[in-house]
Amino acid sequence: MAVRIDLNISLDGFATTTDSTPENPFGLDWGRLVEAYTATRTFRERVLHDTSGAGTTGVDDKYGAAYFEGIGAEIMGAGMFGLHNFPDDPEWRGWWGDEPPFHVPVFVLTHKPRPAITVADTTFTFIDAGPEAALERAHQAAGGGDVRIGGGPTTAGAFLKAGLVDRLHVAITPILLGRGIRLWDELRGLENDYTVTSETAESGIIHVAFSR
Amino acid sequence: MAVRIDLNISLDGFATTTDSTPENPFGLDWGRLVEAYTATRTFRERVLHDTSGAGTTGVDDKYGAAYFEGIGAEIMGAGMFGLHNFPDDPEWRGWWGDEPPFHVPVFVLTHKPRPAITVADTTFTFIDAGPEAALERAHQAAGGGDVRIGGGPTTAGAFLKAGLVDRLHVAITPILLGRGIRLWDELRGLENDYTVTSETAESGIIHVAFSR
Numbered sequence: 001m002a003v004r005i006d007l008n009i010s011l012d013g014f015a016t017t018t019d020s021t022p023e024n025p026f027g028l029d030w031g032r033l034v035e036a037y038t039a040t041r042t043f044r045e046r047v048l049h050d051t052s053g054a055g056t057t058g059v060d061d062k063y064g065a066a067y068f069e070g071i072g073a074e075i076m077g078a079g080m081f082g083l084h085n086f087p088d089d090p091e092w093r094g095w096w097g098d099e100p101p102f103h104v105p106v107f108v109l110t111h112k113p114r115p116a117i118t119v120a121d122t123t124f125t126f127i128d129a130g131p132e133a134a135l136e137r138a139h140q141a142a143g144g145g146d147v148r149i150g151g152g153p154t155t156a157g158a159f160l161k162a163g164l165v166d167r168l169h170v171a172i173t174p175i176l177l178g179r180g181i182r183l184w185d186e187l188r189g190l191e192n193d194y195t196v197t198s199e200t201a202e203s204g205i206i207h208v209a210f211s212r
Numbered sequence: 213m214a215v216r217i218d219l220n221i222s223l224d225g226f227a228t229t230t231d232s233t234p235e236n237p238f239g240l241d242w243g244r245l246v247e248a249y250t251a252t253r254t255f256r257e258r259v260l261h262d263t264s265g266a267g268t269t270g271v272d273d274k275y276g277a278a279y280f281e282g283i284g285a286e287i288m289g290a291g292m293f294g295l296h297n298f299p300d301d302p303e304w305r306g307w308w309g310d311e312p313p314f315h316v317p318v319f320v321l322t323h324k325p326r327p328a329i330t331v332a333d334t335t336f337t338f339i340d341a342g343p344e345a346a347l348e349r350a351h352q353a354a355g356g357g358d359v360r361i362g363g364g365p366t367t368a369g370a371f372l373k374a375g376l377v378d379r380l381h382v383a384i385t386p387i388l389l390g391r392g393i394r395l396w397d398e399l400r401g402l403e404n405d406y407t408v409t410s411e412t413a414e415s416g417i418i419h420v421a422f423s424r
Binding site for chain 1: 223224225386387388389391394396397398399400401402403408410411418420
Protein backbone atom coordinates (compact mmCIF):
# COMPACT_ATOMS: atom_id res chain seq x y z
CA MET A 1 0.00 0.00 0.00
CA ALA A 2 3.01 2.25 -0.39
CA VAL A 3 2.99 5.35 -2.54
CA ARG A 4 5.93 5.41 -4.93
CA ILE A 5 7.52 7.75 -7.42
CA ASP A 6 10.17 6.92 -10.03
CA LEU A 7 11.51 9.70 -12.23
CA ASN A 8 14.34 10.29 -14.66
CA ILE A 9 16.03 13.63 -14.09
CA SER A 10 19.09 15.39 -15.40
CA LEU A 11 22.10 16.22 -13.25
CA ASP A 12 20.74 19.75 -12.94
CA GLY A 13 17.42 18.42 -11.70
CA PHE A 14 15.14 18.81 -14.69
CA ALA A 15 12.46 16.15 -15.12
CA THR A 16 10.95 17.59 -18.28
CA THR A 17 12.49 18.54 -21.57
CA THR A 18 11.76 21.56 -23.73
CA ASP A 19 12.51 20.61 -27.32
CA SER A 20 9.34 18.77 -28.26
CA THR A 21 7.77 19.45 -31.64
CA PRO A 22 4.56 18.21 -33.23
CA GLU A 23 6.65 15.76 -35.26
CA ASN A 24 8.75 14.63 -32.30
CA PRO A 25 6.61 15.16 -29.19
CA PHE A 26 9.27 13.80 -26.84
CA GLY A 27 12.15 15.72 -28.40
CA LEU A 28 15.81 14.79 -28.59
CA ASP A 29 16.52 15.67 -24.98
CA TRP A 30 13.98 13.17 -23.71
CA GLY A 31 15.74 10.41 -25.60
CA ARG A 32 19.03 11.36 -23.99
CA LEU A 33 17.44 11.57 -20.56
CA VAL A 34 15.95 8.07 -20.66
CA GLU A 35 18.53 6.40 -22.93
CA ALA A 36 19.88 4.03 -20.27
CA TYR A 37 16.39 3.08 -19.10
CA THR A 38 15.11 2.38 -22.59
CA ALA A 39 18.16 0.17 -23.13
CA THR A 40 17.18 -2.18 -20.29
CA ARG A 41 15.73 -5.62 -20.86
CA THR A 42 12.79 -4.69 -18.65
CA PHE A 43 11.87 -1.67 -20.78
CA ARG A 44 12.22 -3.69 -23.95
CA GLU A 45 9.97 -6.42 -22.60
CA ARG A 46 7.42 -4.37 -20.72
CA VAL A 47 7.07 -1.33 -22.94
CA LEU A 48 8.26 -2.43 -26.38
CA HIS A 49 6.94 -6.01 -26.07
CA ASP A 50 10.30 -7.32 -27.27
CA THR A 51 10.56 -10.86 -25.92
CA SER A 52 13.92 -11.64 -27.54
CA GLY A 53 15.78 -11.16 -24.26
CA ALA A 54 17.71 -8.19 -25.64
CA GLY A 55 18.62 -5.28 -23.39
CA THR A 56 20.89 -4.50 -20.45
CA THR A 57 20.56 -6.48 -17.24
CA GLY A 58 22.62 -4.45 -14.76
CA VAL A 59 21.76 -1.89 -12.12
CA ASP A 60 19.50 0.14 -14.42
CA ASP A 61 17.48 -2.96 -15.17
CA LYS A 62 17.17 -3.78 -11.47
CA TYR A 63 15.47 -0.44 -10.90
CA GLY A 64 13.50 -0.81 -14.10
CA ALA A 65 12.09 -4.15 -12.98
CA ALA A 66 11.27 -2.81 -9.50
CA TYR A 67 9.34 -0.01 -11.16
CA PHE A 68 6.72 -2.47 -12.36
CA GLU A 69 6.53 -4.67 -9.27
CA GLY A 70 3.57 -4.49 -6.93
CA ILE A 71 1.85 -1.50 -8.50
CA GLY A 72 -1.95 -1.59 -8.25
CA ALA A 73 -2.84 1.85 -9.60
CA GLU A 74 -1.18 4.92 -11.06
CA ILE A 75 -1.81 8.65 -10.76
CA MET A 76 -0.42 11.05 -13.32
CA GLY A 77 -0.70 14.74 -14.10
CA ALA A 78 -2.54 16.12 -17.11
CA GLY A 79 0.76 17.01 -18.75
CA MET A 80 2.10 13.48 -18.58
CA PHE A 81 -1.01 12.19 -20.30
CA GLY A 82 -0.57 14.84 -22.99
CA LEU A 83 -3.58 17.01 -22.23
CA HIS A 84 -1.44 20.14 -22.40
CA ASN A 85 -0.14 19.20 -25.83
CA PHE A 86 -3.49 18.12 -27.25
CA PRO A 87 -6.08 20.02 -25.19
CA ASP A 88 -8.66 20.16 -27.95
CA ASP A 89 -8.53 16.55 -29.11
CA PRO A 90 -11.28 14.60 -27.34
CA GLU A 91 -9.98 11.41 -28.99
CA TRP A 92 -6.47 11.73 -27.54
CA ARG A 93 -5.55 8.44 -25.84
CA GLY A 94 -2.06 9.17 -24.52
CA TRP A 95 1.40 8.48 -25.91
CA TRP A 96 1.52 4.77 -25.26
CA GLY A 97 -0.10 3.23 -28.31
CA ASP A 98 -2.45 0.28 -28.31
CA GLU A 99 -0.78 -1.53 -25.43
CA PRO A 100 -0.04 0.94 -22.63
CA PRO A 101 2.55 -0.43 -20.18
CA PHE A 102 0.48 0.27 -17.08
CA HIS A 103 -1.90 -2.75 -16.86
CA VAL A 104 -3.52 -1.10 -13.82
CA PRO A 105 -6.12 1.63 -13.34
CA VAL A 106 -4.66 5.06 -14.15
CA PHE A 107 -6.03 8.29 -12.71
CA VAL A 108 -5.25 11.43 -14.67
CA LEU A 109 -5.47 14.67 -12.70
CA THR A 110 -7.11 17.45 -14.68
CA HIS A 111 -9.33 20.44 -14.03
CA LYS A 112 -11.30 19.48 -17.14
CA PRO A 113 -12.37 15.85 -16.67
CA ARG A 114 -13.45 13.86 -19.70
CA PRO A 115 -15.05 10.40 -19.94
CA ALA A 116 -12.84 7.48 -18.95
CA ILE A 117 -11.21 5.54 -21.75
CA THR A 118 -9.90 1.99 -21.85
CA VAL A 119 -6.93 1.02 -24.01
CA ALA A 120 -6.19 -2.70 -23.92
CA ASP A 121 -6.19 -3.55 -20.19
CA THR A 122 -5.58 0.01 -18.95
CA THR A 123 -8.45 2.31 -17.99
CA PHE A 124 -7.65 6.01 -17.76
CA THR A 125 -10.02 7.88 -15.43
CA PHE A 126 -9.89 11.68 -15.45
CA ILE A 127 -10.45 13.31 -12.08
CA ASP A 128 -10.35 16.84 -10.72
CA ALA A 129 -8.86 16.19 -7.31
CA GLY A 130 -6.05 17.20 -4.99
CA PRO A 131 -3.34 14.78 -3.88
CA GLU A 132 -5.17 13.33 -0.86
CA ALA A 133 -8.46 12.74 -2.67
CA ALA A 134 -6.74 11.34 -5.74
CA LEU A 135 -4.76 8.96 -3.56
CA GLU A 136 -7.93 7.74 -1.89
CA ARG A 137 -9.43 6.94 -5.29
CA ALA A 138 -6.26 5.20 -6.40
CA HIS A 139 -5.91 3.14 -3.22
CA GLN A 140 -9.49 1.93 -3.63
CA ALA A 141 -8.71 0.82 -7.17
CA ALA A 142 -5.32 -0.70 -6.39
CA GLY A 143 -6.55 -3.96 -4.89
CA GLY A 144 -4.03 -3.78 -2.07
CA GLY A 145 -1.16 -2.91 -4.38
CA ASP A 146 1.04 0.15 -4.28
CA VAL A 147 0.12 3.42 -5.95
CA ARG A 148 2.60 5.05 -8.25
CA ILE A 149 2.67 8.77 -8.89
CA GLY A 150 3.85 8.61 -12.47
CA GLY A 151 4.71 12.28 -12.94
CA GLY A 152 5.41 14.79 -14.22
CA PRO A 153 7.54 16.69 -11.76
CA THR A 154 4.84 19.20 -10.78
CA THR A 155 2.47 16.39 -9.85
CA ALA A 156 5.24 14.43 -8.11
CA GLY A 157 6.26 17.54 -6.20
CA ALA A 158 2.72 18.13 -5.00
CA PHE A 159 2.55 14.65 -3.50
CA LEU A 160 6.03 14.96 -1.99
CA LYS A 161 5.21 18.34 -0.43
CA ALA A 162 2.03 16.86 1.03
CA GLY A 163 4.11 14.15 2.73
CA LEU A 164 2.22 11.39 0.94
CA VAL A 165 5.12 9.53 -0.69
CA ASP A 166 6.78 6.48 0.84
CA ARG A 167 9.48 5.91 -1.73
CA LEU A 168 11.03 8.27 -4.27
CA HIS A 169 13.52 6.86 -6.75
CA VAL A 170 15.30 9.18 -9.17
CA ALA A 171 17.54 7.98 -11.96
CA ILE A 172 19.92 10.87 -12.58
CA THR A 173 21.38 11.08 -16.07
CA PRO A 174 24.67 13.02 -15.95
CA ILE A 175 23.67 15.57 -18.57
CA LEU A 176 22.78 19.24 -18.09
CA LEU A 177 19.49 20.20 -19.70
CA GLY A 178 19.55 23.78 -18.43
CA ARG A 179 15.79 24.28 -18.74
CA GLY A 180 12.49 22.60 -18.07
CA ILE A 181 10.70 21.86 -14.81
CA ARG A 182 12.87 20.98 -11.83
CA LEU A 183 11.82 18.17 -9.55
CA TRP A 184 13.54 19.52 -6.44
CA ASP A 185 12.05 23.00 -6.13
CA GLU A 186 10.54 23.75 -2.72
CA LEU A 187 11.61 20.42 -1.25
CA ARG A 188 14.26 21.67 1.16
CA GLY A 189 14.88 19.13 3.94
CA LEU A 190 12.99 16.28 2.26
CA GLU A 191 15.79 13.91 3.30
CA ASN A 192 14.89 14.41 6.96
CA ASP A 193 11.84 12.17 6.56
CA TYR A 194 13.60 9.40 4.65
CA THR A 195 16.52 7.02 4.50
CA VAL A 196 18.51 7.99 1.42
CA THR A 197 20.63 5.58 -0.61
CA SER A 198 22.65 6.13 -3.76
CA GLU A 199 24.05 3.71 -6.29
CA THR A 200 25.78 4.15 -9.64
CA ALA A 201 24.94 1.98 -12.64
CA GLU A 202 27.32 0.65 -15.28
CA SER A 203 25.80 3.22 -17.64
CA GLY A 204 26.83 6.14 -15.43
CA ILE A 205 23.26 6.71 -14.31
CA ILE A 206 23.03 7.59 -10.61
CA HIS A 207 20.13 6.02 -8.73
CA VAL A 208 19.07 7.84 -5.57
CA ALA A 209 16.26 6.46 -3.42
CA PHE A 210 14.39 8.16 -0.58
CA SER A 211 12.58 5.47 1.45
CA ARG A 212 10.58 5.51 4.67
CA MET B 213 48.92 22.42 -16.45
CA ALA B 214 45.29 21.41 -16.23
CA VAL B 215 42.59 23.65 -14.79
CA ARG B 216 40.56 21.87 -12.18
CA ILE B 217 37.47 22.46 -10.07
CA ASP B 218 36.25 20.45 -7.10
CA LEU B 219 33.01 21.43 -5.40
CA ASN B 220 30.59 20.05 -2.86
CA ILE B 221 26.99 20.50 -3.95
CA SER B 222 23.61 19.36 -2.72
CA LEU B 223 21.37 17.00 -4.66
CA ASP B 224 19.43 20.05 -5.84
CA GLY B 225 22.62 21.64 -7.13
CA PHE B 226 23.36 24.30 -4.54
CA ALA B 227 27.02 24.98 -3.84
CA THR B 228 26.45 27.67 -1.23
CA THR B 229 24.42 27.69 1.93
CA THR B 230 22.25 30.43 3.33
CA ASP B 231 22.16 30.05 7.09
CA SER B 232 25.43 31.71 8.05
CA THR B 233 25.46 34.03 11.05
CA PRO B 234 28.22 36.21 12.52
CA GLU B 235 28.69 33.58 15.22
CA ASN B 236 28.63 30.63 12.81
CA PRO B 237 29.84 31.99 9.44
CA PHE B 238 29.56 28.61 7.73
CA GLY B 239 26.15 27.75 9.14
CA LEU B 240 24.66 24.37 9.91
CA ASP B 241 23.92 23.56 6.27
CA TRP B 242 27.57 23.87 5.27
CA GLY B 243 28.49 21.31 7.89
CA ARG B 244 25.93 18.91 6.47
CA LEU B 245 27.09 19.56 2.92
CA VAL B 246 30.75 18.75 3.61
CA GLU B 247 30.27 16.22 6.43
CA ALA B 248 31.62 13.24 4.49
CA TYR B 249 34.61 15.22 3.18
CA THR B 250 35.55 16.56 6.59
CA ALA B 251 35.41 12.98 7.91
CA THR B 252 38.16 11.82 5.53
CA ARG B 253 41.68 11.12 6.65
CA THR B 254 42.96 13.51 4.00
CA PHE B 255 40.90 16.41 5.33
CA ARG B 256 41.96 15.64 8.89
CA GLU B 257 45.61 15.57 7.91
CA ARG B 258 45.74 18.38 5.38
CA VAL B 259 43.30 20.85 6.87
CA LEU B 260 43.08 20.00 10.57
CA HIS B 261 46.74 18.91 10.86
CA ASP B 262 45.64 15.76 12.67
CA THR B 263 48.44 13.24 12.11
CA SER B 264 46.85 10.48 14.20
CA GLY B 265 45.70 8.60 11.11
CA ALA B 266 42.05 9.05 12.03
CA GLY B 267 39.43 9.55 9.32
CA THR B 268 37.75 7.58 6.58
CA THR B 269 39.85 6.02 3.81
CA GLY B 270 37.26 5.06 1.22
CA VAL B 271 36.04 6.65 -1.98
CA ASP B 272 35.53 10.08 -0.43
CA ASP B 273 39.14 10.06 0.75
CA LYS B 274 40.38 9.04 -2.69
CA TYR B 275 38.81 12.19 -4.15
CA GLY B 276 39.94 14.22 -1.16
CA ALA B 277 43.55 13.20 -1.71
CA ALA B 278 43.36 13.86 -5.45
CA TYR B 279 42.12 17.35 -4.63
CA PHE B 280 45.53 18.28 -3.21
CA GLU B 281 47.72 16.50 -5.76
CA GLY B 282 49.59 18.47 -8.41
CA ILE B 283 48.08 21.87 -7.68
CA GLY B 284 50.45 24.78 -8.30
CA ALA B 285 48.15 27.73 -7.81
CA GLU B 286 44.57 28.50 -6.86
CA ILE B 287 42.02 31.06 -7.99
CA MET B 288 39.01 31.89 -5.85
CA GLY B 289 36.19 34.39 -5.90
CA ALA B 290 35.87 37.25 -3.47
CA GLY B 291 33.01 35.50 -1.70
CA MET B 292 35.02 32.37 -1.00
CA PHE B 293 37.72 34.46 0.62
CA GLY B 294 35.08 36.18 2.74
CA LEU B 295 35.24 39.65 1.22
CA HIS B 296 31.44 39.77 0.95
CA ASN B 297 31.07 38.93 4.63
CA PHE B 298 33.77 41.27 5.88
CA PRO B 299 34.05 43.98 3.20
CA ASP B 300 35.20 46.69 5.60
CA ASP B 301 37.85 44.75 7.49
CA PRO B 302 41.24 45.43 5.88
CA GLU B 303 42.80 42.92 8.28
CA TRP B 304 40.60 40.02 7.16
CA ARG B 305 42.83 37.07 6.30
CA GLY B 306 40.30 34.44 5.24
CA TRP B 307 38.62 31.58 7.10
CA TRP B 308 41.56 29.23 7.26
CA GLY B 309 43.44 30.28 10.38
CA ASP B 310 47.18 30.44 10.76
CA GLU B 311 47.91 27.49 8.49
CA PRO B 312 45.80 27.72 5.33
CA PRO B 313 45.59 24.38 3.52
CA PHE B 314 46.62 25.78 0.14
CA HIS B 315 50.44 25.87 0.31
CA VAL B 316 50.44 27.48 -3.17
CA PRO B 317 49.90 31.01 -4.47
CA VAL B 318 46.22 31.99 -4.25
CA PHE B 319 44.65 34.63 -6.48
CA VAL B 320 41.47 36.21 -5.13
CA LEU B 321 39.23 37.82 -7.76
CA THR B 322 37.82 41.13 -6.58
CA HIS B 323 36.84 44.45 -8.06
CA LYS B 324 38.49 46.13 -5.05
CA PRO B 325 42.02 44.79 -4.86
CA ARG B 326 43.96 45.16 -1.61
CA PRO B 327 47.62 44.48 -0.85
CA ALA B 328 48.71 40.86 -0.96
CA ILE B 329 48.97 39.02 2.35
CA THR B 330 50.99 36.00 3.32
CA VAL B 331 49.73 33.52 5.93
CA ALA B 332 52.24 30.76 6.70
CA ASP B 333 53.31 29.51 3.25
CA THR B 334 50.26 30.81 1.38
CA THR B 335 50.26 34.20 -0.33
CA PHE B 336 46.89 35.64 -1.27
CA THR B 337 47.07 38.12 -4.16
CA PHE B 338 43.98 40.19 -4.92
CA ILE B 339 43.38 40.87 -8.59
CA ASP B 340 40.67 42.53 -10.65
CA ALA B 341 40.65 40.25 -13.68
CA GLY B 342 38.40 38.11 -15.84
CA PRO B 343 38.80 34.35 -16.14
CA GLU B 344 41.38 34.34 -18.95
CA ALA B 345 43.63 37.00 -17.42
CA ALA B 346 43.38 35.46 -13.96
CA LEU B 347 44.31 32.09 -15.38
CA GLU B 348 47.36 33.55 -17.08
CA ARG B 349 48.54 34.97 -13.76
CA ALA B 350 47.90 31.69 -11.98
CA HIS B 351 49.66 29.59 -14.61
CA GLN B 352 52.72 31.81 -14.34
CA ALA B 353 52.76 31.30 -10.58
CA ALA B 354 51.98 27.57 -10.66
CA GLY B 355 55.46 26.35 -11.55
CA GLY B 356 54.12 23.89 -14.06
CA GLY B 357 51.46 22.58 -11.69
CA ASP B 358 47.71 22.57 -12.21
CA VAL B 359 45.51 25.52 -11.38
CA ARG B 360 42.48 24.98 -9.22
CA ILE B 361 39.43 27.19 -9.38
CA GLY B 362 38.48 26.91 -5.71
CA GLY B 363 35.00 28.46 -5.94
CA GLY B 364 32.45 29.61 -5.17
CA PRO B 365 29.93 28.50 -7.74
CA THR B 366 29.66 31.85 -9.49
CA THR B 367 33.41 31.92 -10.06
CA ALA B 368 33.49 28.25 -11.03
CA GLY B 369 30.60 28.82 -13.44
CA ALA B 370 32.40 31.73 -15.12
CA PHE B 371 35.42 29.53 -15.86
CA LEU B 372 33.23 26.65 -17.02
CA LYS B 373 31.21 28.91 -19.34
CA ALA B 374 34.46 30.27 -20.77
CA GLY B 375 35.52 26.71 -21.64
CA LEU B 376 38.67 27.00 -19.52
CA VAL B 377 38.22 23.98 -17.25
CA ASP B 378 39.80 20.58 -17.93
CA ARG B 379 38.36 18.67 -15.01
CA LEU B 380 35.28 19.32 -12.89
CA HIS B 381 34.63 17.06 -9.92
CA VAL B 382 31.46 17.49 -7.87
CA ALA B 383 30.76 15.62 -4.67
CA ILE B 384 26.99 15.52 -4.42
CA THR B 385 25.57 15.22 -0.91
CA PRO B 386 22.07 13.70 -1.09
CA ILE B 387 20.38 16.51 0.82
CA LEU B 388 18.06 19.20 -0.52
CA LEU B 389 19.10 22.71 0.50
CA GLY B 390 16.38 24.45 -1.49
CA ARG B 391 18.20 27.78 -1.68
CA GLY B 392 21.59 29.29 -2.32
CA ILE B 393 23.60 29.59 -5.52
CA ARG B 394 23.31 26.75 -8.01
CA LEU B 395 26.41 25.47 -9.75
CA TRP B 396 24.62 24.24 -12.86
CA ASP B 397 22.81 27.35 -14.07
CA GLU B 398 23.48 28.27 -17.68
CA LEU B 399 25.64 25.20 -18.32
CA ARG B 400 23.29 23.31 -20.65
CA GLY B 401 25.23 20.78 -22.73
CA LEU B 402 28.45 21.00 -20.70
CA GLU B 403 28.76 17.20 -20.93
CA ASN B 404 29.29 17.43 -24.69
CA ASP B 405 32.85 18.66 -24.14
CA TYR B 406 33.79 16.07 -21.53
CA THR B 407 33.90 12.43 -20.58
CA VAL B 408 31.61 12.04 -17.59
CA THR B 409 32.03 9.40 -14.87
CA SER B 410 30.03 8.79 -11.71
CA GLU B 411 30.85 6.81 -8.59
CA THR B 412 29.10 6.40 -5.25
CA ALA B 413 31.00 6.46 -1.97
CA GLU B 414 30.33 4.37 1.13
CA SER B 415 28.96 7.53 2.73
CA GLY B 416 26.27 7.92 0.09
CA ILE B 417 28.09 10.85 -1.52
CA ILE B 418 27.93 10.76 -5.33
CA HIS B 419 31.12 11.76 -7.12
CA VAL B 420 30.65 12.98 -10.69
CA ALA B 421 33.66 13.96 -12.78
CA PHE B 422 33.75 15.82 -16.10
CA SER B 423 37.16 15.28 -17.71
CA ARG B 424 38.67 16.21 -21.04
